[in-house]
Amino acid sequence: MRADQEFEFEGVATPSEAADTLARIAAGIRARSLSLTAGDERITVFPGGRLMVQIGAKRTNAKGTIDIGVAWRHPKV
Numbered sequence: 001m002r003a004d005q006e007f008e009f010e011g012v013a014t015p016s017e018a019a020d021t022l023a024r025i026a027a028g029i030r031a032r033s034l035s036l037t038a039g040d041e042r043i044t045v046f047p048g049g050r051l052m053v054q055i056g057a058k059r060t061n062a063k064g065t066i067d068i069g070v071a072w073r074h075p076k077v
Contacts, residue, residue, distance in 0.1 A: 007036050007043040022068075029070065047072050 009011070010077025013021065035044040047070065054069040 005040070005043050007041055009036070009038045009041075046074075049073065049075065 025034065029047050032048050033044065033046055035042065051074055052069075052071045054067075054071075056065075056067040058065045
């Protein structure tokens with residue numbers, strides 16, 4: 001496993017498509033193995049132990065946003 005890797009994705013989706021994506025992410029977290037792919041980019045992460053979950057939401061006259069973050073520490077080897 002490489003020491004440092006990054007993956008970012010941004011796209012347009014319907015509410016149903018966005019919910020499906022979040023459900024697949026949730027399934028990967030439950031399985032403790034989550035692979036993310038977009039084009040030539042790919043990363044696999046292994047969430048485990050105690051997870052830090054951060055959720056934020058904002059609504060303005062122009063738009064709304066939901067920010068979701070999940071973090072964990074890898075066990076020391």
